[in-house]
Amino acid sequence: MRTPNSDMDTGLRKGKWSHEEDQMLIAYISRYGIWNWSQMPRFAGLSxxxxxxxxxxxxxxxxxxxxxxxxNEEDEIILHSHSVLGNKWSAIASKLPGRTDSEVKNYWHAHLKKRVSRYNKNPETHEQNGESEFGCNNMDEMEQPVNHLNKVLESCLTYEDDSFPSSTSTITSKDQEVDFRYDYYDTSSPGTIDDLQSFWQQLSPFENLELGNTHLNMFSNDFF
DNA sequence: AAAGCTTTCAACCGCGTGGGT
DNA sequence: AACCCACGCGGTTGAAAGCTT
Incomplete structure (x- = not known):
């Protein structure tokens, strides 16, 4: 909060709003609506x-x-949206009824950013009781799914036949169910957080997705 | 208890954009 | 086409609150 003071050049008040000022603004807008922000304060009697x-x-x-x-639901929406949209706070806030871009932005900087950067910078520090907080037993196992997710996604978007070998899982959305097959341990190079963001970008056409795969659930529920 | 440090978040600032002239 | 103005957005600031030592 900033201390109430005045701008010497304009004579306008700055800093924290008083209850009286709030009431004046509410009363004016309630009566006359919003017509011109730059003119309105004068007519509303506000400095x-x-x-x-x-x-x-x-x-x-x-x-x-x-x-x-x-x-938690709002957290997930913000994290997911931010991975797709970046710092488009207004766009992110529009997905959260009643929340403002400013509030989302502050919340991101105060809480959520740390969760993501913590993992980005040093995932090892999150290991607890021999198992990471993401439910994996070692880094290879944890990183591979990120890369793997894109393969899974690609397969579910482009294949609904039996062309994929090995293990089988199911991915469902509210209006469709798609069987897909994959070979998880064929994934060789470790993935990155960018891969994960890319995954969510590609996933966005499937709203309310439920994933019948432990690693997918891991990222949608635990990581975020 | 109090001093110092950290976190939170309301408010400000500068800039980009779009509409009007 | 160029300018002006209002609005909206995102980054930053800094006082207050909370926490730690």
Whole structure:
């Protein structure tokens, strides 16, 4: 929070909003609506910039703003969306009713970014009781699925026949079920987080996907 | 208890974009 | 085509709150 003060050049107030200012803004918008942010503060009797008013309204005063902790579901949506969209906070927030881009951005920097970078930089440090937090017993086993996921995805998108050898698993979406076959241990080079992001990008056409494979579940539920 | 450090998050700032002239 | 203006977005800041020593 910034301390209330004034901009010497413009005479406009800056810093934390008082309850009175909030009430003035709410009262004005309730009565006249939003017509021009830069002109509105003057008519509303506020010594604030239009930008400041807009920000205060959009992020805190607007009806239906959701406050409080983010749910696990919201966490997953943010992490998944961020892997696909990058720092497009507005686009990510649009997937979370009641959450603002600012709130999502802050939450990402305060909580979620660490979870991803922690694994990116030093996955070994997450091993506990001889097993990583991702459910794998060693790094090879943990990294290979990332690379493997793309193969799985590719197979389920392009093959529905018996052309794939070896093990069989099932991938289902809300409107279809596709059998696919793969050979997990054929995957030779370890994957990276970029591979994982690529996986989610390719997966996006399948909404509400349920994956009948432990490694896929590992990434969708535990890693994120 | 208090000093120092870290985290959180509301608010600000600069820039890009799009519409109007 | 060039300029202006309003708006929206994303990065950054810094006070307050929380935590640790």
């Amino acid at each position: 604030r910039s239009g930008k400041s008013c807009r920000l205060r309204w959009m992020n805190y005063l607007k009806p239906n703003i959701k406050r409080g902790n983010f749910s």
